[in-house]
Amino acid sequence: MTAEPVNVKWPEPRTTRVPLGLMSDPAIHALEQQKIFQGETWHYLCLEAEIPEPGVYKTTAIGATPIVVTRDEQGQIHALINRCKHKGALVCVEPCGKVKTLRCLYHGWSYDLSGKLRFVPFEKGVQNKGGMPETFDKSAHGLTALRTTCLHGVVFGTHSATVAELADYLGPAMLAHFKRIFHKPVEILGYYHQVMHNNWKLYMENARDSYHATILHAFYATFKLNRLTMGGGLTVDHEGWNTMNYSIGASLADGEYEGSGLRSVMADVGLADASLLHNRQEFADGITVAIQSIFPGCVNQQIYNTLALRQAVPLDVDRTELHWTFFGYRDDDAELRQMRLKQANLIGPAGYVSMEDGVIGEYVQRGIAGEGQSANAMLEMGGSDIASVTDSRANETTVRGFWQAYRSLMGL
Amino acid sequence: MTAEPVNVKWPEPRTTRVPLGLMSDPAIHALEQQKIFQGETWHYLCLEAEIPEPGVYKTTAIGATPIVVTRDEQGQIHALINRCKHKGALVCVEPCGKVKTLRCLYHGWSYDLSGKLRFVPFEKGVQNKGGMPETFDKSAHGLTALRTTCLHGVVFGTHSATVAELADYLGPAMLAHFKRIFHKPVEILGYYHQVMHNNWKLYMENARDSYHATILHAFYATFKLNRLTMGGGLTVDHEGWNTMNYSIGASLADGEYEGSGLRSVMADVGLADASLLHNRQEFADGITVAIQSIFPGCVNQQIYNTLALRQAVPLDVDRTELHWTFFGYRDDDAELRQMRLKQANLIGPAGYVSMEDGVIGEYVQRGIAGEGQSANAMLEMGGSDIASVTDSRANETTVRGFWQAYRSLMGL
Amino acid sequence: MTAEPVNVKWPEPRTTRVPLGLMSDPAIHALEQQKIFQGETWHYLCLEAEIPEPGVYKTTAIGATPIVVTRDEQGQIHALINRCKHKGALVCVEPCGKVKTLRCLYHGWSYDLSGKLRFVPFEKGVQNKGGMPETFDKSAHGLTALRTTCLHGVVFGTHSATVAELADYLGPAMLAHFKRIFHKPVEILGYYHQVMHNNWKLYMENARDSYHATILHAFYATFKLNRLTMGGGLTVDHEGWNTMNYSIGASLADGEYEGSGLRSVMADVGLADASLLHNRQEFADGITVAIQSIFPGCVNQQIYNTLALRQAVPLDVDRTELHWTFFGYRDDDAELRQMRLKQANLIGPAGYVSMEDGVIGEYVQRGIAGEGQSANAMLEMGGSDIASVTDSRANETTVRGFWQAYRSLMGL
């Protein structure tokens, strides 16, 4: 709550440069709570499928703020700040559960599933002595409810009363892809939780970054699961706030990788059991890998038949927890379900094609240690534009988009 | 030592609201060292019984400042800042011990048991070369002695030369209760040390809070050890700085709890071995539970036959260590001593009626995460007064008293 | 990168007083990166013997800044900031290794061994789409190279273009001693790494402090390995920036210790196996113990036949890592080599005469907790001068020298 001065200066009006100090400055970190997480942004909270019936709740966070998502008796979904109006205690402590009432453990104040304060122990005192004053009005002390929306079964929330509706916030292209994934009821297959020793922005940048994917993740290129020479593109929406990297199907041996000397192409490495790579084309558009990023902290992932939502939660200026929710569709046949589960070896903290992302942000965090106000990242691949690209993914336009959104919200 | 700006604004002149940001602001935390812990306050240090003879010392802390309490050859007790005058090293490192002299390990500067500097190795140099200058005066470099007082065998200290004598600081009612507990020589039965992941003020509030006791601690209400419907009251002294919650004897089945739907009343739960609850009425006034809080960090506890002093030491803005010193009287008969030891199952970090206090402050600390300067605790139970109450404990007057003392010292 | 205000005031123009708050203030700690570690100072990096051939590298740090030291194909040594020019990732992650090229794992930017950027994957895009702009000039984006020098096989680096040459920075006396140790090729015998819970300056002070050596380290005095009554002296160079404590040969029973009551002299303690103390006089000058400190963070140690370079790296305001590189000479005979290895029991984190230094700084750090801006260390042993002393080591002149250098760089 102490307002420390912020001294970051962006070196140019474009976002081809990004001050590295943004990743380690505690004052920036504090300001982000207000400007980014409690600002004009939408945040992924959970899937409707996780709170399938009245009374089932799930706790999560928007930035540092604890959130509980509930479904009330009418089936209505509510996202509430998980902070008792009496003295601030967490009301729901566990990750999920089923209750009739949201009862704070400390003094028993009880809220209904929509957050309305319903019961205050000893409100009228004991034998009419003590208790709350006559003027106390329970209806003024409900849990703070966020603006909430469910888009194709996915629950989002925002502190803002003014930000555009989620569908507009996403933009038409992002909305279309979102619908592509969530076009039918999903089934939760499980969770991963990964603690990374880097600023949350380094992870979100990474998720948008088509440039690193086939270089850092040698598994991709070696097994031709994803190469920049494959068909694919970068889609930018809402002025770069939300973006997608995708690649399309069948890969070929191609000179730009084979002869490249890239570490990530290993001609002599093979799989003893290639069944891991068996996959089924689920979508008519032939897109096999699609990583959609929704500003600030949500990733909607399709990697072959693995489908997952990822949520990056900052724990500290240099520590981030990534929550993965892995899902399939309720009507999956047994073979497809098994395929998803087997391909799960590709993703998550132990994933052949994603484990490196758990440490690469830390390498940046450690690399920029000691840096003052002078060093910047350089994002010039593909120029300086922030715009969709269909002919090449050797382009950092999606990353530039992230920083454009960030700057405008932070006023930097 | 860097003076960061403090931005907390109290929303009203009364203390029915408390800014939640006070619990997590590092600048507030730093300022408290000066204004609270080194300010116009008295601090519990140890029991005389712990330093029964000359040369026995005990180390403790006032806020962050390391303290050593000694007894000199004349039997006089001294509380000294445990910081060598040469270069600042701890002089006494262990929790307790017996020594002839307080010798700093680093360069051997040695102080007598009253803190006077007696020996400086090589003061005159080696073969008269080097050593301290002629002008060096050992008498000017003794350990800093605190103002110290022993009240009925309990040692307190203060940095302040101006704060009122301890008896006056306590106030007449608090002094009387203090004397009630420490009316005869005590015997130390043992210690607990508990690390809590919350700001120290959340613990001190909790100890004064009669409202939570029978709701959070289900053991109390279920086994009728303490209910707000029992006789009892809240005593406020020194304008709320020091307070006591107490309840009186025999409980009855009573509608306000049985029909209340409170989680804490469990008709179907019984003890397999009720001998745990066997207790002896030790005090003529019939008070069975009495929790006295002495501003800022001391709690003097009677819960049935368990007697303990508790000291809250802030480790960081969100971490606190609670030291429990459990005692009986030197003239206890064997049965009473056994009772105290068996009832110890009720208290401490594993106590049936106190373990929840080890985590409830953490729930608040986590609940208020992400909060800026807007949210407040609401302390309106029993109105807005800070005054003793004898007819009801459904009242937060004692907690309001804590914040009144805090505000006036912090200048907020 | 946030500039917090620094509130430390030095109480006098001399350095017989040192504000204890310098050891715990985060703003001071941040400022030191710029003024001390990236300022007008030289830093020990490694031994040439550790990077004996082209392509072998070693990573280290100057303050918080990650550094990699390489040897190129021409045998030339380079010290580079280990931070990729693309987005800031560590380029070399492991402590040491052998490579052809310095390749950043993230996007594969590859630098040659002198730090020049040689390869940017997809620089020209994929099928000529995307890629870096026409204007992109690899020659402008090499790793930042430090000014580097090798002095008698020891590699130093500095951020500064203006600081004097290392030989001049050391001063004539320090240079002579440096040459005395590194007069012939060395052989690395191994490493220690020790984490201490104190500010780095407390360690560097300690290494210069002849006063504590024979008092804290009882092994020294008890076994007459080092006593202030032995011949020896303190050498101060470059106005106190660089200093040395040394003692000369054969010790005698002497009254100033035996009758002193010092804890560190234990007449009744003997070694069961005195072979530990067998040593060989290697140097004509008869100096048996010589501790040379090079401002800010390097120690060059001879304790009998143990030779080591120590480097103190601040991890946080109250945590420091000490790296020890233990060496002998390439032409050591087998007996001497064994002597060095056996005497290694004297030094390092488990060393009979040095283990105390691993905790004594922590005792100071804990001793000064709670301190605001008033308390100071007092460094009056031997007066207030900063000058060489040949007739007595009961003198803190070398420590005063450290603080003189510190003040002048910090502008305090």
Next chain:
Amino acid sequence: MNDDHTGLELERRVMALHRRYIRVIDDDRLEEWPGLFSEDGLYKIVTRENYSQNLPLALMSCEGRGMMQDRVTGFRRINVYESQRYSHQGSGLEILRADDRVVECISNYLVVRTMIHGAMSIFSAGVYQDQILLDAHADKFLERIVIPDSRQIDTLLVIPL
């Protein structure tokens, strides 16, 4: 000094009881925990700080299975705490004394506590001092004194160590 056959057999039985104890707690079958003790068995947790100063205060003390069952009731029904699990390790068993009926032994334990949100920590390390009643049907603890090396408890202690 090397153990003979009887010693070996005793060790085996002691270790088997120790392993059952671990499984009962770590597999969340705390209801079976009192049954590992004799009817009037003693379970106590006394920190090294108190133990070494002969101070009698215990963190938990259960005299007999009834008091142990009450701790189970506290854990399951009464007390409030964040969901958590223990994972025990044990080593360093020494048989101090043994006759036909009773074995006295000491061993090291380590408890890693994991909270529902994932945080792991060394919650406690120290020694078990046991008196074990030998019974062909089922060996049982007459007494298990837990002596944690640390004087501190983090947050709270609700599951027996």
Next chain:
Amino acid sequence: MNDDHTGLELERRVMALHRRYIRVIDDDRLEEWPGLFSEDGLYKIVTRENYSQNLPLALMSCEGRGMMQDRVTGFRRINVYESQRYSHQGSGLEILRADDRVVECISNYLVVRTMIHGAMSIFSAGVYQDQILLDAHADKFLERIVIPDSRQIDTLLVIPL
């Protein structure tokens, strides 16, 4: 309830296999790891969070030695991570079921991970649920399900637990 001779022999064999498993991983001989499983053996890591909710998602799942060898290939050749070592501890073995051919058992594990620069941490603690194929020549895992107590993985998981 005290074990008879056969139980003792089984325990010994199970413990021997468990110890071999530890050495193969902690001594950086991961190439030998698949050989501790039967040809079509199953190795899976499923967090307690997923396991207790019957969610099938695994962190790693290897159906057969081929997939295990591929994990070794990932570790040695493909994946990028900071150099690190594991140090395992094991305790609390219980034999749940056994016949002439197969033993089913549960035990605790603890993995301390140490990074090349020296940082140590409790990386994982939990249980092994094993199906072991008894074979006079060499006992092997038919199945090892690793159930970490914590839902979190710090940084990444590249070496099998």
Next chain:
Amino acid sequence: MNDDHTGLELERRVMALHRRYIRVIDDDRLEEWPGLFSEDGLYKIVTRENYSQNLPLALMSCEGRGMMQDRVTGFRRINVYESQRYSHQGSGLEILRADDRVVECISNYLVVRTMIHGAMSIFSAGVYQDQILLDAHADKFLERIVIPDSRQIDTLLVIPL
């Protein structure tokens, strides 16, 4: 590959010596520690960093019981440090080689260090590489090489690992 009776007996003797070692250190009976070694036994602590690069530097090296006794003297009389205790865990024993006289083995250790004020930490984890002299009277270490996985020591090392 499954051990025969002799192997079993060897394991038992090695484990018994390992357990005695733990008790001597963790129960603060360090004076008995040199007696677990042969008269000219070797005790050395060499970090994995040095060991794997063939660098000979040890943190502690005691050639013979005399040097071990001197470490005890250092601990009891000479050196200054904050009061602390170790708690050892051991697992993963493998017998590498054995004849009638000497057993060579490797095993994992874990040391949790607890400071007098209560702070606990993983102080060291790694392997013991032992040469054990078989003696009907009392088995002894000919050699114990401790190889910590971590290159770092926190604060200082005064009690042998």
